[in-house]
Amino acid sequence: MEDTTTPAQAHPTAATYLRIAAILVIITVVEVGVFYVPAFRPLMVPILLTLSAVKFVLVVMFYMHLKMDSPFFTFLFGGPFLLAGAVMIALLFLFGVFALGR
Amino acid sequence: MSHAATVHHTSMGLDNRKMAFWAFIGSECLLFGSLISTYLIYQGRSISGPTPAQILNIPVTSVSTFDLLMSSLWMVLALAAVQRGDMKWAKIWLLGVAVGGLIFLGFQYYEFSSFVHEGLTLQANLFGATFFVLTGTHGAHVAVGVLWMLTLWVRALQGKLGPGHAITVEIAGLYWHFVDVVWIAIFTLVYLLHK
Amino acid sequence: MSDSHASTGLKSWLTTTDHKRIGMLYFWSAFGFFLVGGFEALLIRAQLVRPDNTLVGAETFNQLFTMHATTMVFLALMPLSAAFFNYIVPLQIGARDVAFPRLNAFSYWVFLLGGLFINASFLFHAAPDGGWFGYANLTERQFSPGLNIDFWVLGLQILGIASLAAGFNFIVTILNLRAPGLTMMRLPVFTWMTLITSFLIITAFPVITVALVFLLFDRTFGTHFYVTSAGGDPILWQHLFWLFGHPEVYILILPAMGIISEVLPTFSRKPLFGYTVVVYSGVLIGFMGWGVWSHHMFAVGLGPIADSVFATGTMLIAIPTGVKIFNWLGTLWGGQIRYTTSLLFAVGFIAMFTIGGLSGITHASAPSDLQQTDTYYVVAHIHYVLFGGTVLGLFAGMYYWWPKMTGRLLNETLGKLHFWLIFVGMNLAFFPMHLSGLLGMPRRIYTYSPELGVTGFNQVSTVGAFIMGVGMLVFVYNLWWTRRRGVAAGPDPWGGATLEWSIPSPPPPHNFDVIPTVVSRLPRWSQTQLRAIPEGAEGPGPIHVPAGSWWPMVAAAGLPVMAIAPLTHTLWIVFVGAAILVFGIYRWAFEPFEV
Numbered sequence: 001m002e003d004t005t006t007p008a009q010a011h012p013t014a015a016t017y018l019r020i021a022a023i024l025v026i027i028t029v030v031e032v033g034v035f036y037v038p039a040f041r042p043l044m045v046p047i048l049l050t051l052s053a054v055k056f057v058l059v060v061m062f063y064m065h066l067k068m069d070s071p072f073f074t075f076l077f078g079g080p081f082l083l084a085g086a087v088m089i090a091l092l093f094l095f096g097v098f099a100l101g102r
Numbered sequence: 103m104s105h106a107a108t109v110h111h112t113s114m115g116l117d118n119r120k121m122a123f124w125a126f127i128g129s130e131c132l133l134f135g136s137l138i139s140t141y142l143i144y145q146g147r148s149i150s151g152p153t154p155a156q157i158l159n160i161p162v163t164s165v166s167t168f169d170l171l172m173s174s175l176w177m178v179l180a181l182a183a184v185q186r187g188d189m190k191w192a193k194i195w196l197l198g199v200a201v202g203g204l205i206f207l208g209f210q211y212y213e214f215s216s217f218v219h220e221g222l223t224l225q226a227n228l229f230g231a232t233f234f235v236l237t238g239t240h241g242a243h244v245a246v247g248v249l250w251m252l253t254l255w256v257r258a259l260q261g262k263l264g265p266g267h268a269i270t271v272e273i274a275g276l277y278w279h280f281v282d283v284v285w286i287a288i289f290t291l292v293y294l295l296h297k
Numbered sequence: 298m299s300d301s302h303a304s305t306g307l308k309s310w311l312t313t314t315d316h317k318r319i320g321m322l323y324f325w326s327a328f329g330f331f332l333v334g335g336f337e338a339l340l341i342r343a344q345l346v347r348p349d350n351t352l353v354g355a356e357t358f359n360q361l362f363t364m365h366a367t368t369m370v371f372l373a374l375m376p377l378s379a380a381f382f383n384y385i386v387p388l389q390i391g392a393r394d395v396a397f398p399r400l401n402a403f404s405y406w407v408f409l410l411g412g413l414f415i416n417a418s419f420l421f422h423a424a425p426d427g428g429w430f431g432y433a434n435l436t437e438r439q440f441s442p443g444l445n446i447d448f449w450v451l452g453l454q455i456l457g458i459a460s461l462a463a464g465f466n467f468i469v470t471i472l473n474l475r476a477p478g479l480t481m482m483r484l485p486v487f488t489w490m491t492l493i494t495s496f497l498i499i500t501a502f503p504v505i506t507v508a509l510v511f512l513l514f515d516r517t518f519g520t521h522f523y524v525t526s527a528g529g530d531p532i533l534w535q536h537l538f539w540l541f542g543h544p545e546v547y548i549l550i551l552p553a554m555g556i557i558s559e560v561l562p563t564f565s566r567k568p569l570f571g572y573t574v575v576v577y578s579g580v581l582i583g584f585m586g587w588g589v590w591s592h593h594m595f596a597v598g599l600g601p602i603a604d605s606v607f608a609t610g611t612m613l614i615a616i617p618t619g620v621k622i623f624n625w626l627g628t629l630w631g632g633q634i635r636y637t638t639s640l641l642f643a644v645g646f647i648a649m650f651t652i653g654g655l656s657g658i659t660h661a662s663a664p665s666d667l668q669q670t671d672t673y674y675v676v677a678h679i680h681y682v683l684f685g686g687t688v689l690g691l692f693a694g695m696y697y698w699w700p701k702m703t704g705r706l707l708n709e710t711l712g713k714l715h716f717w718l719i720f721v722g723m724n725l726a727f728f729p730m731h732l733s734g735l736l737g738m739p740r741r742i743y744t745y746s747p748e749l750g751v752t753g754f755n756q757v758s759t760v761g762a763f764i765m766g767v768g769m770l771v772f773v774y775n776l777w778w779t780r781r782r783g784v785a786a787g788p789d790p791w792g793g794a795t796l797e798w799s800i801p802s803p804p805p806p807h808n809f810d811v812i813p814t815v816v817s818r819l820p821r822w823s824q825t826q827l828r829a830i831p832e833g834a835e836g837p838g839p840i841h842v843p844a845g846s847w848w849p850m851v852a853a854a855g856l857p858v859m860a861i862a863p864l865t866h867t868l869w870i871v872f873v874g875a876a877i878l879v880f881g882i883y884r885w886a887f888e889p890f891e892v
Contacts, residue, residue: 014182021175025168032164035294045295052290056283063178063279065272070116073124080128080500083587084135087504088142091536094591094603095143113475118396122469125499129461133503136537140511140522147528224520228528231520235510253883 012062020062027051123273127280134284137239138291141232145296151227154296157217166209167289170244173202174282177275187265193258196271199278200251203244210241233292240288243281250274304806312845314398315806319405320384321702326409327376333416334368335769337361342726342762345755348747358743359426360445364416366429367449370549371456372412374683377691378552379408382467382491384702388797388804389485391476391813393842396469399849399885400462406853407459414857415452418445425449428741430542431512433523433534438516444864447516450509451860457502458856464498467491476796478815482576485795486569489576490555493583494548500587501544508537517863532597539590547586549683550650551579553690554621557643560693561625563793564640565632568819571624578617585614595663596670604663611661615654622651637791638712642693645720649685653678656731674734680727689719692772700790704802705783711775718768725761729754794819807840843890852881
């Protein structure tokens with residue numbers, strides 16, 4: 001059961017985890033806020049997608065330890081993840097969800 | 103979980119189970135990606151029946167989202183406790199994760215039953231079908247996670263979980279965080295960005 | 298320390314976690330299903346031998362072609378490849394077993410139970426009948442009210458789990474269990490292709506899982522995923538199915554390509570020409586295979602942009618494929634050829650797969666595909682690539698590795714007879730289909746009118762098919778004959794280059810007495826490999842081989858039990874099955890098991 005993280009990449013401290021949790025909560029509050037504030041409606045899609053992407057990256061990189069672990073795990077997860085994203089976008093195009101040229 | 107008495111050489115210096123699990127998580131991206139794609143494709147195509155705007159309850163779901171996020175925090179704290187051999191806190195945090203998951207499932211049960219009560223069923227329209235299958239699949243994953251956490255908690259109570267088993271807790275954590283991350287996507291795409 | 302391994306007896310086989318035994322289990326089960334699928338094909342050909350024939354009716358015919366294809370793809374070709382993944386890959390990488398031996402056993406039992414489940418449909422006169430691709434909305438309850446499609450959906454879900462588990466297992470095995478010095482670019486090509494195939498499996502199968510869940514829910518719970526009257530789109534099924542289905546055909550062909558990449562060098566006494574290029578081409582095919590799925594949908598009306606994108610991707614993927622063919626030819630060129638049966642099959646692969654590739658190129662162009670789609674021209678293409686490709690490649694592997702697996706050589710005279718019967722038979726069977734297809738003979742019809750003008754072609758096809766059947770009988774006889782009278786093989790009957798030829802035939806349970814250190818791509822051909830062990834190098838380490846386990850099989854049994862619930866519309870059975878699965882998993886997780 002070798003987990004060969006080098007000494008230079010030590011585990012984050014509990015304080016780091018708590019800080020990240022706080023950031024996640026704040027982002028969620030902002031997301032819900034953006035949802036309810038009418039002024040933000042036009043920009044809602046890019047803002048919410050960006051905010052949730054940030055949450056996603058924080059959880060994956062820190063809670064799932066991907067940043068500190070072997071880059072191979074990033075490849076093992078990232079490859080299929082990007083593939084899923086590409087397939088999703090292709091399907092949305094094919095089904096006209098992006099309403100091009102109409 | 104049993105572990106080898108001798109440490110085995112591995113070609114990449116990585117734990118076999120951890121590698122297998124990251125591959126599994128990659129595979130799950132395709133599973134949830136297909137479900138989410140279908141939800142988005144069919145958005146707005148229901149011919150009748152309740153619509154997302156009519157039926158989704160953002161405040162309540164925000165609370166359950168917050169609960170799931172916090173459970174990820176309990177999970178990393180549980181892993182840290184196991185790694186330093188602090189089994190007292192490990193038990194507390196592991197139980198916390200399981201309870202957090204159960205609360206989330208409780209919210210989901212409440213949500214599903216009130217939706218059905220308001221006329222949104224699997225059969226009512228495409229929104230019902232895609233919503234329940236997507237969030238239901240996610241909920242089933244949460245349920246499996248709760249079972250997993252309770253199993254680890256019981257093992258800890260039995261004194262059979264310690265720093266030597268940290269890798270198994272880490273892998274359980276990977277599962278739990280992934281389930282949380284999928285919910286982040288679902289909360290944004292289904293609830294906040296509904297048509 | 299593990300308890301004693303009874304090496305014989307039923308229990309030892311039922312509880313085995315040894316990759317070699319699991320490989321043999323896969324082989325015999327898959328070969329059995331292959332004969333079943335072949336029998337279904339012969340019935341199809343017997344029905345089509347003349348116009349307006351009445352051997353079988355339309356409904357039976359639908360079941361025959363559906364089960365022929367489903368059986369061949371999922372119960373024969375994939376598991377035969379799995380037989381070789383299991384037996385050979387750990388040997389080629391210098392390992393004692395795969396990374397997760399019990400998960401390996403689980404994969405096998407799930408496959409066997411899934412195969413039996415889907416064939417059990419015959420007992421109810423309800424074999425799947427919607428084609429192996431199960432297009433919605435023909436497969437909806439409204440148009441397929443019987444149990445046929447339910448058997449199909451549930452059977453495939455079960456089989457998918459077996460494949461996924463194996464995919465994870467082989468990825469970790471190949472990446473993490475290599476012998477010291479065995480870098481990725483020293484891996485045998487068969488192992489490389491297994492790795493790429495495993496990545497394709499773990500990414501493609503989740504998509505068909507979702508497609509099948511939607512169909513199951515439509516049929517069982519009344520949802521409308523593919524129902525147009527509720528706003529659903531049957532084309533969604535096609536997209537989800539082919540997103541899986543196209544990578545699936547690469548899952549089917551890459552292992553066979555890997556096999557012949559081993560066979561050709563051995564019997565040319567020359568290293569594979571352009572190893573690096575062959576490996577990278579395989580990787581490229583894996584990636585690009587994800588970008589072409591809608592070339593199965595050119596007749597659906599996706600529009601010119603979509604059609605062009607997918608046509609372009611399809612044409613481009615011919616490049617790495619063609620590159621491999623040139624590399625195989627380059628391997629043979631200038632080599633010292635030994636005309637063994639295995640080599641004949643490998644050369645046959647090159648020729649037949651090329652023909653299949655050429656018809657494939659004609660499919661890549663959307664306008665010409667509109668002429669060909671749903672005609673026998675496509676049936677010709679499919680069979681040239683899958684039979685001429687995968688099956689011939691698998692037979693090359695069988696003749697090549699049978700001595701390693703059993704300690705006895707298959708009879709070469711019978712082998713060559715087998716080859717020529719198959720080779721002549723397949724060309725008689727499938728070549729005319731290019732012509733009958735272009736003359737307008739549709740696929741999946743149980744009979745045809747004499748006015749169509751394809752009677753002659755069908756007669757030739759049927760004769761060819763039966764010649765193939767005779768060839769298979771010769772092979773079966775060879776297998777039987779070899780058991781008693783086969784020449785003893787010794788560790789290395791062919792003078793192979795890779796590690797599996799350095800150990801006895803069949804290998805002992807622990808495979809290698811000493812895990813080798815590898816310093817070249819062709820360990821057994823390389824002078825530098827034969828150095829003495831340097832000063833201070835570690836001596837042999839302790840060997841231990843895990844005992845067997847019942848729990849993978851127990852857990853596997855939960856799945857078909859769960860599947861019975863939708864078939865019988867009784868919910869509680871799901872919980873019984875799930876309980877068996879969970880119980881098996883818990884006992885498995887907490888049983889002492891040292892790898």
